[in-house]
Amino acid sequence: MPQAAGRKQRPEVSRVCPHCATAFEPACGRQRYCRTECRTEANRGREVKRAAAYYAARRERIIKEHQAYNAAHRAAIAKRRAIYRVAHRESAAQYQAAYYAANRDRLNRQARAYYAANPAKVKAQKAASRKAHREGNNRSGRAWYAANRERILKQRVARYAAKRDKLAAQKSVRRTGKRLSGAATKQHSEAGWRP
Numbered sequence: 417m418p419q420a421a422g423r424k425q426r427p428e429v430s431r432v433c434p435h436c437a438t439a440f441e442p443a444c445g446r447q448r449y450c451r452t453e454c455r456t457e458a459n460r461g462r463e464v465k466r467a468a469a470y471y472a473a474r475r476e477r478i479i480k481e482h483q484a485y486n487a488a489h490r491a492a493i494a495k496r497r498a499i500y501r502v503a504h505r506e507s508a509a510q511y512q513a514a515y516y517a518a519n520r521d522r523l524n525r526q527a528r529a530y531y532a533a534n535p536a537k538v539k540a541q542k543a544a545s546r547k548a549h550r551e552g553n554n555r556s557g558r559a560w561y562a563a564n565r566e567r568i569l570k571q572r573v574a575r576y577a578a579k580r581d582k583l584a585a586q587k588s589v590r591r592t593g594k595r596l597s598g599a600a601t602k603q604h605s606e607a608g609w610r611p
């Protein structure tokens with residue numbers, strides 16, 4: 417058959433992979449992507465887009481369904497969460513510590529801003545939390561102090577030293593001011609000095 421012969425003689429057509437834009441020779445007529453990975457990735461992207469469109473179209477309804485589900489299963493969800501928290505306590509604490517260390521400045525800034533905007537609320541929350549966790553707080557506070565004793569003492573000494581210098585400087589300024597204005601200082605009065 418001349419037609420079949422013609423097809424056989426036709427040179428191989430190269431294609432461009434729609435995912436990675438590489439030119440390739442298809443092994444069969446239906447091959448669209450150059451590699452399996454490209455096909456998988458391209459399909460994954462399509463799946464993600466489809467899921468996003470699905471969610472966007474049904475957003476309100478999905479949220480309502482979730483709320484209804486949560487309301488109906490509140491106790492079971494709380495129990496599951498509690499179990500999860502206990503099982504992941506250590507890794508969660510590590511994660512939180514790392515997160516705090518990495519975002520310390522921003523978190524402190526946010527906390528200060530929140531406190532400035534809601535002082536009464538923060539105070540009430542803190543008091544309630546203290547009351548609810550008094551025993552645990554005392555216990556973990558003691559453990560924390562024992563673990564960080566040296567650092568805490570060093571900080572105290574440094575703070576005291578800084579304050580002492582400041583207080584001494586203030587006192588000296590006051591004394592000099594009195595002397596210049598001709599008023600007697602306490603020491604002057606005690607020594608019987610008169611301006």
Ligand SMILES: [Zn+2]
Pocket residue numbers: 433434435436437438449450451454
């Ligand atoms: Zn490709």
